[in-house]
Structures are given as C-alpha cells and as structure tokens.
Amino acid sequence: MAATDHARSTARHRGRAVGELVRDWRTRRRRSQLDLALDVGVSTRHLSCVETGRSRPSPELVLALAHHLDVPLRERNALLLAAGYAPRYAERDLDDPEMATARTSIQRLLDAHDPYPGVVVDRAWNIVLANAAAGVLAAGVPDEVLGTSPNVYRLCLHPRGLAPRTTNFVEWAGHLLDQLRRSIVLTDDPALAALEDEVRSYPNVVAIAPLITDAPPDDSTLLVPFRVATPQGELSMFTTLTSFGTPRDVTLAELAIELFYPADARSAALLGGAGVRAATTR
Incomplete structure (x- = not known):
C-alpha cells in the first residue's frame, strides 16, 4: 500500500517545479510571501525567486518552508523531489x-x-x-x-x-x-x-x-x-x-x-x- 501511495503522489507532482508547488501550498494556507519569508528567515525577494524558478532552494530551505506551511510528510517528499533532492521521510507498510x-x-x-x-x-x-x-x-x-x-x-x-x-x-x-x-x-x-x-x-x-x-x-x-x-x-x-x-x-x-x-x-x-x-x- 505504501509503495502505491508514494507512486501516486510522485506522479501527481511530476513535471511541476518546486517553486510552483511552494506557491500552491502558500496560497492554500493563505500566507503572504512576506509573512512566510519572516517565519523562515529569508528575504521576500529570495522567496519570490524560489517561487518563480529563478533560484533553486537548498533542501534545508525546502523543509523549512514545508514546516511553516504545515505540508504533510508525503508532500514534503514530493517538494524535495521537485527540487532535485532525495526524499527525506521513509514510507513503510504497517506490517513492516x-x-x-x-x-x-x-x-x-x-x-x-x-x-x-x-x-x-x-x-x-x-x-x-x-x-x-x-x-x-x-x-x-x-x-x-x-x-x-x-x-x-x-x-x-x-x-x-x-x-x-x-x-x-x-x-x-x-x-x-x-x-x-x-x-x-x-x-x-x-x-x-x-x-x-x-x-x-x-x-x-x-x-x-x-x-x-x-x-x-x-x-x-x-x-x-x-x-x-x-x-x-x-x-x-x-x-x-x-x-x-x-x-x-x-x-x-x-x-x-x-x-x-x-x-x-x-x-x-x-x-x-x-x-x-x-x-x-x-
């Protein structure tokens, strides 16, 4: 079951840039760029560059953004993959x-x-x-x-x-x-x-x-x-x-x-x- 869910989540986000996904989550959480940037500790300009694809975020920044946007762990892995990094969170079957x-x-x-x-x-x-x-x-x-x-x-x-x-x-x-x-x-x-x-x-x-x-x-x-x-x-x-x-x-x-x-x-x-x-x- 876990492998199937992972494949479904990966396929859903395949081809989408990490900045686009971050912007989607920020919009869903009704957060402004300024508000989120202050929480994460980066400039609004840097966050804007991440969202528009002009800057590639580090894995630490991806996870910090995901944390402050309350992104579920499955989607945090998808954000990391979209940014070109390996998933951080394992997904095991319950009977593992x-x-x-x-x-x-x-x-x-x-x-x-x-x-x-x-x-x-x-x-x-x-x-x-x-x-x-x-x-x-x-x-x-x-x-x-x-x-x-x-x-x-x-x-x-x-x-x-x-x-x-x-x-x-x-x-x-x-x-x-x-x-x-x-x-x-x-x-x-x-x-x-x-x-x-x-x-x-x-x-x-x-x-x-x-x-x-x-x-x-x-x-x-x-x-x-x-x-x-x-x-x-x-x-x-x-x-x-x-x-x-x-x-x-x-x-x-x-x-x-x-x-x-x-x-x-x-x-x-x-x-x-x-x-x-x-x-x-x-």
Missing part, C-alpha cells in the same frame, strides 16, 4: 518489521479501549486496524459496502451501510462531510476529493443536502453525537481522533486512531453488556 513497536502500541491502545469501539484509519480513511468492539458498528453491513478495506465514509454514508440505522443522519452526515472537506484542504489529496465526489453522489446524501447547514445546533450540544439503532436499543456515542505527535515515517504520520465513547449511561450499559456483542456475531 521496523513498524512492529508502533503497531503493537496501537493495538494495545485499541484493545484497552474495549468494550468501546476503536479503529485506526489511514489518510484515505480506510480502516487498517480495529478492536473487537468495532464489530458493533459494522454488524449487518453487506460485504460489497465493506470491501476488503472498509472506508469510514462509505460505511457511514452509503445507503446500504450505517446510514439507514443512523437516527441523526442529517447531523452526522453534515459533520462527516465537513471533516472530509477539511482533510482535502489539509492534504490536497485527489483520492480524498474523489471519495468526496462519490459519497456526495449517494442518493440519500443528495436528498439531505439542502438540510445540511454550517450553522451551530440550536440545542448547544458540545459534541456531535453518532446515534445508531441496534436491536437492543439506540447507541449514542462521540469520537476522538488521536495521531502520533512526532512521526518521521509517512505511514505513521497519516494514521489516526478513532475511539468511540458512550455519550450516556444507557449506551455505556449496552456497549458493556453481552447483548450487543452477541448480536454482532450472528
């Missing part, structure tokens, strides 16, 4: 022996979260690891929706996925679509843009599009809950996203751990009881 410590730590965190669901997603929001309790969420979803690598957005928004069982679907779908849009802005990833086009084309998502609003909810809830119906009753949950704080590997940098927590005592009792778990194994 060198990733054993990180993978064990992630699995330990997921297992400790049981009986509450927990999953690990990659940059495209495909589920790459999960704990046993995550079966509560996917129970009854057909294989053609789950696929070989279940995707969080397809699972939650597809009309044959969890959407029919999500009792606050308009609110939850609005949250997910906003989250996906923010991921696209952060990463400039065409795969995420294609995923957004796909899920927005689902008939159930098209039907509720006029109801989705950016306005805050009237009930002033602190968190957007995920409410899903089960044979034992409705589960109401909220989620947290956790990532590695200082990754130096592209794969680790793109992983996020999503943990689900019960939003009320009834949901805690249902998740902790045998009834819901038994229903998912039938």
Whole structure:
C-alpha cells in the first residue's frame, strides 16, 4: 500500500517545479510571501525567486518552508523531489518489521479501549486496524459496502451501510462531510476529493443536502453525537481522533486512531453488556 501511495503522489507532482508547488501550498494556507519569508528567515525577494524558478532552494530551505506551511510528510517528499533532492521521510507498510513497536502500541491502545469501539484509519480513511468492539458498528453491513478495506465514509454514508440505522443522519452526515472537506484542504489529496465526489453522489446524501447547514445546533450540544439503532436499543456515542505527535515515517504520520465513547449511561450499559456483542456475531 505504501509503495502505491508514494507512486501516486510522485506522479501527481511530476513535471511541476518546486517553486510552483511552494506557491500552491502558500496560497492554500493563505500566507503572504512576506509573512512566510519572516517565519523562515529569508528575504521576500529570495522567496519570490524560489517561487518563480529563478533560484533553486537548498533542501534545508525546502523543509523549512514545508514546516511553516504545515505540508504533510508525503508532500514534503514530493517538494524535495521537485527540487532535485532525495526524499527525506521513509514510507513503510504497517506490517513492516521496523513498524512492529508502533503497531503493537496501537493495538494495545485499541484493545484497552474495549468494550468501546476503536479503529485506526489511514489518510484515505480506510480502516487498517480495529478492536473487537468495532464489530458493533459494522454488524449487518453487506460485504460489497465493506470491501476488503472498509472506508469510514462509505460505511457511514452509503445507503446500504450505517446510514439507514443512523437516527441523526442529517447531523452526522453534515459533520462527516465537513471533516472530509477539511482533510482535502489539509492534504490536497485527489483520492480524498474523489471519495468526496462519490459519497456526495449517494442518493440519500443528495436528498439531505439542502438540510445540511454550517450553522451551530440550536440545542448547544458540545459534541456531535453518532446515534445508531441496534436491536437492543439506540447507541449514542462521540469520537476522538488521536495521531502520533512526532512521526518521521509517512505511514505513521497519516494514521489516526478513532475511539468511540458512550455519550450516556444507557449506551455505556449496552456497549458493556453481552447483548450487543452477541448480536454482532450472528
């Protein structure tokens, strides 16, 4: 998977000058040349020369610009390649022996979260690891929706996925679509843009599009809950996203751990009881 993602990213940027890429990222982050130059410690004239191709930046300058523009590690490698330098950040598969410590730590965190669901997603929001309790969420979803690598957005928004069982679907779908849009802005990833086009084309998502609003909810809830119906009753949950704080590997940098927590005592009792778990194994 890692090699495929690297090849896709490299192909997307092939032929583009490093200055053009820097300018694109600066524009996306809404930074002026003066503001960025002051942060990096170079003159505005020098930064302008880099962006127009009149000056070739050193690898240290490329990485400094990428740091201050919050460019993801995958795209930092692409910037280095465009400038004529070797990539700085390795990209290993999660099952690589060198990733054993990180993978064990992630699995330990997921297992400790049981009986509450927990999953690990990659940059495209495909589920790459999960704990046993995550079966509560996917129970009854057909294989053609789950696929070989279940995707969080397809699972939650597809009309044959969890959407029919999500009792606050308009609110939850609005949250997910906003989250996906923010991921696209952060990463400039065409795969995420294609995923957004796909899920927005689902008939159930098209039907509720006029109801989705950016306005805050009237009930002033602190968190957007995920409410899903089960044979034992409705589960109401909220989620947290956790990532590695200082990754130096592209794969680790793109992983996020999503943990689900019960939003009320009834949901805690249902998740902790045998009834819901038994229903998912039938």
